[in-house]
Amino acid sequence: xxxxxxxxxxxxxxxxxxxxxxxxxxxxxxxxxxxxxxxxxxxxxxxxxxxxxxxxxxxxxxxxxxxxxxxxxxxxxxxxxxxxxxxxxxxxxxxxxxxxxxxxxxxxxxxxxxxxxxxxxxxxxx
Numbered sequence: 001x002x003x004x005x006x007x008x009x010x011x012x013x014x015x016x017x018x019x020x021x022x023x024x025x026x027x028x029x030x031x032x033x034x035x036x037x038x039x040x041x042x043x044x045x046x047x048x049x050x051x052x053x054x055x056x057x058x059x060x061x062x063x064x065x066x067x068x069x070x071x072x073x074x075x076x077x078x079x080x081x082x083x084x085x086x087x088x089x090x091x092x093x094x095x096x097x098x099x100x101x102x103x104x105x106x107x108x109x110x111x112x113x114x115x116x117x118x119x120x121x122x123x124x125x126x
Contacts (some may be wrong), residue, residue, distance in 0.1 A: 035090075037093065040100075041084055044076075052074070061115065065111060065114055068111060069112070076100060077104065080101065080104070083100065
């Protein structure tokens with residue numbers, strides 16, 4: 001029988017019992033663990049610019065929804081910029097930027113679909 005005073009306990013024992021990190025798990029991806037905020041800001045800026053251009057073109061069809069879309073895209077990108085300039089934990093910052101970019105993409109898509117639906121339904125009514 002081993003001496004219980006010689007066996008590791010507490011934090012010394014924990015790494016031995018934990019499974020190795022799964023590289024395919026989303027929380028273990030390199031883009032969330034390390035890296036600069038530009039990894040999220042540049043693609044989201046491209047997405048926001050494309051969305052604003054599409055909304056400006058949609059002004060020929062409507063006024064309110066494209067204006068809401070422009071304000072949403074610019075506001076979300078500015079929120080991402082503010083989060084990227086905040087000091088703190090890189091993992092938390094990258095995770096927040098990822099969520100904001102996902103919300104930007106989903107919101108831009110939803111507003112574009114809403115513009116399309118409004119135009120199709122008004123054409124059916126006419």
